[in-house]
Amino acid sequence: MIQCAELNLSIEKNKETAAAFLKGHGLRMEELERLFVLRDEKGNWVGCGGRYRNVLKCFALDETRRNEALLDTLVTALVTDSYRQGYEDLFIYTKSGYGEMFASFGFSPVADTGSVVLLHRGSNTVGKVLQRMRVEISPSDLVGAIVVNANPFTKGHRYLIESSSRKVDKLIVFVVENDASRFPFRDRYRLVRDGVSDLKNVHVFPSTQYIISNATFPSYFLKEKEMADEQHAILDSLIFKEYFVRHFNIRMRFLGEEPIDMTTNLYNSTLLKVLPPECEVIVIPRKTLDEKVISASTVRKELDKGNFDAIRELVPDVTYRYLEENYGKHS
The missing domain is CATH 3.40.630.30 (Gcn5-related N-acetyltransferase (GNAT))
Structure with a gap:
């Protein structure tokens, strides 16, 4: 028995x-x-x-x-x-x-x-989840999309979103909902939403559990990590193309250029293979400071050192206030 x-x-x-x-x-x-x-x-x-x-x-x-x-x-x-x-x-x-x-x-x-x-x-099927996202889109609208983790929201994210918003009639920004980052989703989402509130054609939504993150994608049945990362990227790209592109009539997916992180590079190259021709993929050069790309990982490192002077140069005011209030000397 x-x-x-x-x-x-x-x-x-x-x-x-x-x-x-x-x-x-x-x-x-x-x-x-x-x-x-x-x-x-x-x-x-x-x-x-x-x-x-x-x-x-x-x-x-x-x-x-x-x-x-x-x-x-x-x-x-x-x-x-x-x-x-x-x-x-x-x-x-x-x-x-x-x-x-x-x-x-x-x-x-x-x-x-x-x-x-x-x-x-x-x-909560993917169809029902998407139906709850309300955006008025006319057939003539050119719609673009960006997916960001924003851990935390930096001037680099702001630059990517603002630059992309100029190329489309409406831009939808999906903030990764999975809570596997240093900063909780509710805070990351608020910082992105408040940080682009002046851009009237930008709409910010949670990514939902259908834009999959590395934290929940089990690679346990794929022996090679590179293969696991590749299959994760393909799966995520297929879901985005099959459901999100169709629902919002998305014609452009904007990516930040990734000169450092190999996993993100693989993810970007997969999107370039899978999404066209239905959805064009456009890579935006990263914003730099003193010839170095602005990255959330740099902000986190400076935060660990308590270097708020360096942080001020890397993040919008909304993020700086949040970090100072929650992680500063008097928090």
Whole structure:
């Protein structure tokens, strides 16, 4: 008889056992909040499945026991646990071709790269989420879009948004909603919104959970990190093209030139391959100060040093006030 039980991940030995089991199935251990394990009558592991926030992942099953409805037991346990934690919209990333295994549990495909597929279950489908974003767009409007993390909002972000806004009738700025950055989403969103409030053709929205971030994209079933990054970029590009471009009639996606970060470079090059011809991709040169690009990472480094004089040169007033109030000597 198969037993299903939660594994205590606070015990290091348990994590090592889980990592070894996953490795034996060609998978990597990732950050998890829950991991449910299936054991046979002798106590041997025959399957496992985990959850991080509202993403179900790290599914591994003994090949010899695949006809015993083990997946049903795991998914039921994880979905029940997710609901108890208040997650009503759930996602699964799995290998392409495996998506049908989860159809009977109410999961529907969102996008498929040919290597990985994203599945969703819940009432907040991508279509319903987009319908709640209200922007008056006429058929003749030239619409552009930008996705920013703004961790925090800098003069470089402001320059990118302002420069792009001059090229279109309406510009939609999506601020990455996933809270995996130093500054919380609510603050990043407010700083961007307030920092461009004078640009009347600019509309700022949360990115939603459908513009995927590295923090929630599980690379555990892709052996090479470069391949994982590439598939993440392709998946994100496909979702943006299939849903966001169509909904807002976006004809231009603006990117900041990236001379430093290789992952962002890969992401930008993927967008250049996937989005055209429906959506033109335009790369804007980065704003510089003393011949150095202005970056949020530089702001964070100066903040760690308490160097507010340097920060003042890099960020708009709205960001400077926020940093001084929350991280200054008198905060």
